[in-house]
């Protein structure tokens with residue numbers, strides 16, 4: 001639904017296409033090949049140029065313990081952003097069994113994570129077209145540049161799909177980059193006795209003749225690929241709602257149920273506090289997934305249904321729910337803008353603490369500046385190792401300069417403009433870019449527009465883009 005980040009100039013695309021296929025289309029329309037990436041500074045191969053996905057319809061069947069545990073059909077509706085003679089989807093592993101474009105049998109080739117599609121005729125610019133991919137196999141677990149695991153993760157009684165930053169390509173073909181958001185229908189069939197949870201709202205739950213269960217989930221608001229999830233296993237399901245009627249769907253591994261009960265009961269109260277501070281909630285349901293997965297030792301803000309690797313604490317719940325505004329609704333244009341996610345979600349934790357009798361945001365800021373914030377002294381040093389808006393490499397996009405120093409940037413803005421204007425800014429930011437994408441330059445321009453006459457140049461220079469520890473707090 002969003003634009004691709006940067007279009008490769010036609011000449012370059014054409015030269016590239018000459019190497020890969022042959023430049024020029026068939027059927028009368030001159031076309032060029034879409035690029036095999038959207039020039040993300042940290043994940044250059046992620047995503048693809050030449051089209052914009054509007055909807056994914058994923059129909060999956062998962063049967064753990066068999067030789068072909070996952071079979072899937074992905075129908076991808078997209079609009080061509082140029083006359084498109086060929087294009088790529090991202091898919092890592094899995095076997096592709098058949099592929100059609102607008103119902104016509106189509107050939108493809110595979111090269112690493114690129115699934116290269118050569119449609120029977122050039123897709124004219126502006127046309128909406130559908131690619132249907134049938135695939136099967138054992139989906140892969142992907143190891144990130146920072147060593148964490150994502151993609152398809154096996155659990156004791158099922159599996160989890162977690163996508164940040166490039167894990168969605170392990171379980172469905174698509175445009176795996178945050179800049180291309182789309183709506184989703186995710187249908188999952190699992191063996192009798194297992195449950196399947198995903199994003200958005202559960203539309204139907206039906207038992208097949210073979211005694212299996214099919215869960216149909218629907219996401220009607222734009223979602224980035226990294227925020228798509230499925231969780232398969234045994235869960236205790238709780239369905240409640242917030243005071244203003246928002247459905248809350250919580251799925252918890254029975255082994256984590258007792259430890260999770262009290263904290264998850266805080267979801268409605270946290271949602272109300274976040275709506276008061278961040279503005280209207282952008283989606284049509286909320287909730288959580290709690291499952292045991294030892295080596296995915298992180299939480300993730302999967303859209304409408306954040307994932308927790310065990311019973312969360314309140315701060316983590318506040319953090320992942322804050323991402324629904326900052327990250328999920330307003331999504332970074334590239335992975336370089338990660339601090340816009342993590343700085344905001346971390347600052348939400350500080351604000352929650354301040355409003356609930358804990359440390360004030362100023363105290364958190366001061367402790368970080370003094371080097372007494374973390375239990376481990378080396379973490380207090382690491383926060384100055386690179387500026388929030390310029391992580392040193394893909395291996396560092398989830399380090400403390402992005403999280404805590406990102407939050408410090410927001411605190412500096414708050415001190416410059418005062419509380420009333422600060423809340424106008426963070427609510428306005430969420431409203432202005434609702435369901436879209438934004439980058440750091442968009443953010444600094446927005447802050448400046450919202451506070452005329454204030455000088456932010458020192459904050460940008462020293463705190464956002466500057467190397468090392470700023471001379472003054």
Ligand code: TRP
Pocket residue numbers: 144148164165298299300301319320323345397398
């Ligand atoms: N975004 C997650 C959070 O809210 C952390 C995370 C999980 C992450 N996987 C990641 C960050 C991969 C960067 C890359 O804290």
Ligand code: ZN
Pocket residue numbers: 319323341342345
């Ligand atoms: Zn986060």
